[in-house]
Amino acid sequence: MSKFYDVVIAGGGVIGASCAYQLSKRKDLKVALIDFKRPGNATRASAGGLWAIGESVGLGCGVIFFRMMSANRKREAHGSAVVVDSSTPHILPQSFFDFALQSNAMYPALHKELQDNHGMDFKFEKTGLKFVIYDDEDRLYAEHIVACIPHLADQVRWLDQAALREAEPAVSHEARGALEFLCDHQVSPFRLADAYTEGARQNGVDMYFNTNVTGVLHHGSRVTGVQTAEAGVFHCNTLINAAGAWAADLSEQATGIRIPVSPVKGQILLTERMPKILRGCLTTSDCYVAQKDNGEILIGSTTEDKGFDVTTTYPEIAGLVQGAVRCIPELADVNLKRTWAGLRPGSPDELPILGPMKGVQGYLNACGHFRTGILTSAITGVLLDKLVNDEPLPLDITPFLADRFEVKAAVEVKALELA
Amino acid sequence: MSLHPVIVGGGPAGMAAAIELARHGVRSILLEEASRLGGVVYRGPLRDGVQLDYLGPRYSEILSRLHGEFEEQSGLIDVRLNHRVVGAEGTRALVVLDADEHLHEIAYPQLLLAAGCHERSVPFPGWTLPGVILLGGLQLQIKSGVVKPQGPVVITGTGPLLPLVACQLHASGVTVAGVYEACAFGKIARESLALLNKPQLFLDGLSMLAFMKMHGIPMHYGWGVVEAQGDGELQSVTVAPYSRTWVPDLSRAEQITAQTLAVGYGFIPRTQLSQQMGLNHGFSDDGYLRANANIWQQSNEPHVHLAGDMGGILGGEAAMLAGRIAALSMLLQRDVLDTELALVRRDRFLSKLKAIVRFRAAVDRYTGRGAGQTALPAADTVICRCEHATRADIDRALEQGVQDMASLKMRTRVSMGDCQGRMCVGYCSDRLREATGRQDVGWLRPRFPIDPIPFSAFHNAATEAASHE
Numbered sequence: 001m002s003k004f005y006d007v008v009i010a011g012g013g014v015i016g017a018s019c020a021y022q023l024s025k026r027k028d029l030k031v032a033l034i035d036f037k038r039p040g041n042a043t044r045a046s047a048g049g050l051w052a053i054g055e056s057v058g059l060g061c062g063v064i065f066f067r068m069m070s071a072n073r074k075r076e077a078h079g080s081a082v083v084v085d086s087s088t089p090h091i092l093p094q095s096f097f098d099f100a101l102q103s104n105a106m107y108p109a110l111h112k113e114l115q116d117n118h119g120m121d122f123k124f125e126k127t128g129l130k131f132v133i134y135d136d137e138d139r140l141y142a143e144h145i146v147a148c149i150p151h152l153a154d155q156v157r158w159l160d161q162a163a164l165r166e167a168e169p170a171v172s173h174e175a176r177g178a179l180e181f182l183c184d185h186q187v188s189p190f191r192l193a194d195a196y197t198e199g200a201r202q203n204g205v206d207m208y209f210n211t212n213v214t215g216v217l218h219h220g221s222r223v224t225g226v227q228t229a230e231a232g233v234f235h236c237n238t239l240i241n242a243a244g245a246w247a248a249d250l251s252e253q254a255t256g257i258r259i260p261v262s263p264v265k266g267q268i269l270l271t272e273r274m275p276k277i278l279r280g281c282l283t284t285s286d287c288y289v290a291q292k293d294n295g296e297i298l299i300g301s302t303t304e305d306k307g308f309d310v311t312t313t314y315p316e317i318a319g320l321v322q323g324a325v326r327c328i329p330e331l332a333d334v335n336l337k338r339t340w341a342g343l344r345p346g347s348p349d350e351l352p353i354l355g356p357m358k359g360v361q362g363y364l365n366a367c368g369h370f371r372t373g374i375l376t377s378a379i380t381g382v383l384l385d386k387l388v389n390d391e392p393l394p395l396d397i398t399p400f401l402a403d404r405f406e407v408k409a410a411v412e413v414k415a416l417e418l419a
Numbered sequence: 420m421s422l423h424p425v426i427v428g429g430g431p432a433g434m435a436a437a438i439e440l441a442r443h444g445v446r447s448i449l450l451e452e453a454s455r456l457g458g459v460v461y462r463g464p465l466r467d468g469v470q471l472d473y474l475g476p477r478y479s480e481i482l483s484r485l486h487g488e489f490e491e492q493s494g495l496i497d498v499r500l501n502h503r504v505v506g507a508e509g510t511r512a513l514v515v516l517d518a519d520e521h522l523h524e525i526a527y528p529q530l531l532l533a534a535g536c537h538e539r540s541v542p543f544p545g546w547t548l549p550g551v552i553l554l555g556g557l558q559l560q561i562k563s564g565v566v567k568p569q570g571p572v573v574i575t576g577t578g579p580l581l582p583l584v585a586c587q588l589h590a591s592g593v594t595v596a597g598v599y600e601a602c603a604f605g606k607i608a609r610e611s612l613a614l615l616n617k618p619q620l621f622l623d624g625l626s627m628l629a630f631m632k633m634h635g636i637p638m639h640y641g642w643g644v645v646e647a648q649g650d651g652e653l654q655s656v657t658v659a660p661y662s663r664t665w666v667p668d669l670s671r672a673e674q675i676t677a678q679t680l681a682v683g684y685g686f687i688p689r690t691q692l693s694q695q696m697g698l699n700h701g702f703s704d705d706g707y708l709r710a711n712a713n714i715w716q717q718s719n720e721p722h723v724h725l726a727g728d729m730g731g732i733l734g735g736e737a738a739m740l741a742g743r744i745a746a747l748s749m750l751l752q753r754d755v756l757d758t759e760l761a762l763v764r765r766d767r768f769l770s771k772l773k774a775i776v777r778f779r780a781a782v783d784r785y786t787g788r789g790a791g792q793t794a795l796p797a798a799d800t801v802i803c804r805c806e807h808a809t810r811a812d813i814d815r816a817l818e819q820g821v822q823d824m825a826s827l828k829m830r831t832r833v834s835m836g837d838c839q840g841r842m843c844v845g846y847c848s849d850r851l852r853e854a855t856g857r858q859d860v861g862w863l864r865p866r867f868p869i870d871p872i873p874f875s876a877f878h879n880a881a882t883e884a885a886s887h888e
Binding site for chain 1: 871
């Protein structure tokens with residue numbers, strides 16, 4: 001039952017699907033997408049924020065991550081003079097800004113393309129993202145952010161209390177104002193993944209759902225295919241690792257090296273459908289709040305190191321509820337419809353892990369997207385397509401190569417000889 | 420051990436378990452979402468003093484015996500009505516919404532889950548019209564003693580509940596225009612011997628049929644629903660003869676005037692809580708998910724027990740027996756009962772339970788649903804009422820290669836509404852199994868909260884102070 005493909009993509013989340021879609025547009029490559037949905041896959045758990053600046057400066061989904069980090073650092077720094085506190089913004093490097101902003105700019109065209117050519121609407125909405133300021137600490141934090149991104153001055157706007165009330169009447173009157181990122185928008189995350197998937201399928205990509213990759217085939221230092229539990233052997237010229245929070249296992253099988261991708265749990269809340277009460281997405285120092293196209297309000301999210309556990313837990317849910325009600329008081333009378341948890345594919349420096357690895361041929365990473373996989377799926381698909389086809393890249397991939405980490409080759413290249 | 424056992428569900432299984440525990444001096448906490456105990460089978464009239472003669476003397480007798488025994492033991496049963504269990508914290512505590520809409524955590528050393536079942540919704544053109552109602556829901560109306568459906572009533576579906584409700588409706592003064600049992604008479608007759616495992620029920624069945632004949636209620640075998648019509652509310656129902664696989668012969672279809680159409684194609688266990696707790700489950704021949712229990716009614720977590728219909732549809736009498744067995748297991752776990760005595764008692768309950776299982780298996784064989792059922796909805800028939808997903812939406816997703824429940828949900832939004840798929844899960848599962856040929860196409864993953872809860876419920880959220888004995 002052997003199959004032959006030019007490219008095999010392992011992982012059908014938003015990243016794998018985007019790669020499949022971009023590769024499928026060439027129509028001259030034989031591509032297979034292999035997927036098995038494990039509990040907690042991040043695409044389906046995501047909020048769908050395209051918060052290019054927000055996430056790059058540690059807001060949105062990142063704000064809670066940053067609070068957790070600063071709490072850890074405070075503990076670690078106990079007794080020393082250096083204390084990192086939450087008034088210091090958590091700004092990602094310039095390479096990530098470029099990556100995120102380039103990806104973000106692709107969505108209007110991508111939305112039209114997938115809708116016109118494939119009948120799939122991923123509900124792209126221009127919303128902006130407002131960082132709601134409650135107190136001096138928040139304001140200081142916002143000022144720091146603006147100071148750090150002078151080159152994006154035209155994409156930020158200050159709202160005083162009156163302007164915020166005008167723009168978002170549902171937001172608590174406790175709020176003193178907001179800092180808005182004008183280019184940060186939203187999509188429906190699972191519709192985006194479905195749109196890429198269906199576009200790819202219509203363009204001829206073979207889909208293997210409910211199929212587990214159980215091993216990787218090698219010839220010398222070249223990856224030559226994968227073994228699956230349900231659909232036999234797939235031979236290929238290139239294997240793309242888009243396995244999300246599970247990417248380390250596949251990289252180990254493929255290269256003998258465990259790339260440092262590990263699950264970072266996030267819990268999310270969803271309300272019942274509401275009339276439109278929010279014009280845009282909001283982030284506070286407690287949570288983010290986004291009203292989706294169908295009226296449901298999504299509130300996220302925690303940042304937890306719990307391995308692959310995807311249970312929802314009462315204290316964390318209660319914490320998000322409090323943060324949301326503080327921001328939008330009328331939520332107190334609204335019903336909580338459901339909660340869930342997802343596993344972000346986290347990397348140590350919060351940057352994705354893309355492209356080839358030293359000493360291995362026929363293998364490309366497309367993983368480690370942490371909390372911005374939805375946002376950066378567009379550019380990731382384009383990058384991987386160009387890497388497969390050996391064409392010039394729209395941006396420098398060096399900061400995202402796996403080789404940036406000091407990798408400890410756990411199971412030396414010995415595994416590679418098991419062809 | 421200082422905490423009391425907790426029982427979820429005050430139906431026959433939960434009540435019987437609480438009685439058995441109390442008889443051995445063990446106090447329990449019984450959580451019930453409704454304002455009365457008894458579950459949908461034995462809830463009794465909603466108002467005191469209402470006579471339910473039309474439900475038959477045997478029903479009234481079991482009803483009063485169960486409530487009577489419960490009353491005798493009520494000193495040792497902490498009943499909490501209007502309490503909804505909305506989630507589980509692992510397998511040690513429950514999250515409960517009380518009557519004042521406040522959330523509590525309730526920890527337990529032993530748990531009995533007896534959440535019962537809900538009805539299987541079967542979509543066909545017109546099934547969402549006001550006046551079209553599920554058969555169990557209609558029976559619940561007449562059991563309440565306060566509401567009666569508007570006649571004439573047409574009853575369609577399969578199984579012994581059809582003639583039973585027809586008789587009860589007639590006795591309560593409602594006109595029954597006809598009963599349409601989807602399976603052929605020969606199929607039922609073939610099961611006669613197995614049905615004799617419960618001779619009394621078999622006789623009851625025969626006397627119901629005699630009653631219907633005497634009162635001129637037509638009973639049609641091998642006929643089923645095709646469509647419901649009406650402008651804003653039900654006005655008529657189209658029925659037709661069904662083939663062996665339940666494909667309607669439209670050339671012989673008949674249109675009947677009706678104000679109420681009751682549809683009864685069986686039940687689906689309420690596994691939301693057992694799934695959330697991560698317990699082991701399996702699929703029945705009817706395609707529904709059910710929680711697995713061993714001979715002591717224990718789940719794979721031995722301190723978590725299961726009884727009643729959430730482990731497979733067996734009805735009220737079996738639920739009481741299973742509830743008692745679960746109570747024996749809890750008594751053993753608490754060192755209240757010695758093993759030998761527990762075994763003797765369990766085996767007595769078990770032999771009765773086995774007769775019901777054999778009877779029920781025969782019913783399941785003749786009520787096995789035909790493949791033609793999933794073809795009833797038209798392209799624009801709504802399948803998921805919460806999200807307005809139509810049959811065409813599901814067809815398209817299947818054509819696009821969707822193969823499992825979670826992916827179907829993402830692609831079409833079925834089950835993403837307030838009911839979390841209670842209504843559409845049956846149809847979606849049927850279609851996926853049909854399309855893929857696989858028995859396991861997944862099931863909906865229930866999320867906390869199982870029912871919507873107001874954000875304000877989180878205020879003053881408290882962990883229940885351990886109630887000590």
